[in-house]
Amino acid sequence: MSSKVLMAAKGLEIRFGGVVAADDVNIEIHEGHNLAIIGPNGAGKTTFLNICTGYLKPHRGSVTFDGRDVTGLAPRRLVRMGVARAFQIPQLFTEHTVIENLLIAAAAQARRWSPLTPIATIPERGEMLHLLDMVRCAHIADRPVSELPEGQRKLIDIALALALKPKLLFMDEPTSGVASSEKFEVLDIIAKALAEAKVTAVFVEHDIGIVERFADEVAVWNRGEVLFRGVPGEILSHPDVIRDVIGETV
Numbered sequence: 655m656s657s658k659v660l661m662a663a664k665g666l667e668i669r670f671g672g673v674v675a676a677d678d679v680n681i682e683i684h685e686g687h688n689l690a691i692i693g694p695n696g697a698g699k700t701t702f703l704n705i706c707t708g709y710l711k712p713h714r715g716s717v718t719f720d721g722r723d724v725t726g727l728a729p730r731r732l733v734r735m736g737v738a739r740a741f742q743i744p745q746l747f748t749e750h751t752v753i754e755n756l757l758i759a760a761a762a763q764a765r766r767w768s769p770l771t772p773i774a775t776i777p778e779r780g781e782m783l784h785l786l787d788m789v790r791c792a793h794i795a796d797r798p799v800s801e802l803p804e805g806q807r808k809l810i811d812i813a814l815a816l817a818l819k820p821k822l823l824f825m826d827e828p829t830s831g832v833a834s835s836e837k838f839e840v841l842d843i844i845a846k847a848l849a850e851a852k853v854t855a856v857f858v859e860h861d862i863g864i865v866e867r868f869a870d871e872v873a874v875w876n877r878g879e880v881l882f883r884g885v886p887g888e889i890l891s892h893p894d895v896i897r898d899v900i901g902e903t904v
């Protein structure tokens with residue numbers, strides 16, 4: 655593959671008691687190629703995301719981002735370098751409105767946020783409304799997050815991640831909790847927004863239909879190891895993947 659390597663994991667190992675959650679994981683993430691991570695429950699997918707985003711330190715191995723060793727750096731330092739994360743359950747202030755959530759994130763990113771800051775004085779309103787427009791949520795800017803369905807919360811979480819101006823975004827099951835009739839629409843909006851912002855995505859996903867439609871590459875995890883990696887058409891039709899992974903995840 656000729657595009658630039660954004661992040662590279664080399665020889666990652668981590669154990670929890672007797673469980674090996676990462677066992678010599680080696681993988682490169684290429685700029686502009688959205689990577690889906692699939693695998694059965696307990697395969698080590700979230701552990702990999704946690705290591706890459708600074709929430710876990712590997713016992714062995716390294717992670718580089720943009721050519722710099724970032725192994726074990728705290729999440730906030732990785733965010734400042736351009737590595738963001740969206741969680742399975744969006745981390746939003748539900749008592750605040752949508753735009754207030756984004757303004758707080760913008761002020762925090764600019765190191766200007768304090769709980770004493772009047773939110774209305776944060777200057778990035780226009781920029782944040784543009785991000786909401788990118789995820790088709792500008793019309794709900796003044797609604798409290800507590801009133802919104804899961805699909806819109808996911809989209810706002812993505813807008814929040816974009817407020818951090820990342821180059822790479824890790825998403826753990828971006829459509830979990832979203833009604834199945836809305837999953838494709840939600841991920842379609844996310845994929846377009848990320849492409850417009852030139853953000854490369856790495857996402858853990860159990861829904862193979864979503865993987866087929868949105869991933870440029872797929873990596874298959876099992877028992878802490880990367881078993882296969884390649885384009886979706888090839889990987890998702892591999893008999894071993896169908897037998898050992900797709901059979902268990904659908």
Ligand SMILES: Nc1ncnc2c1ncn2[C@@H]1O[C@H](COP(=O)(O)OP(=O)(O)OP(=O)(O)O)[C@@H](O)[C@H]1O
Pocket residue numbers: 670673674675693694695696697698699700701702
């Ligand atoms: N903090 C922890 N303490 C102890 N064991 C852990 C911890 N985190 C993960 N594990 C174990 O490591 C293994 C890999 O977990 P991980 O959450 O990475 O799997 P996963 O592929 O994301 O699974 P799922 O699809 O169910 O979310 C599992 O056996 C899990 O129980």
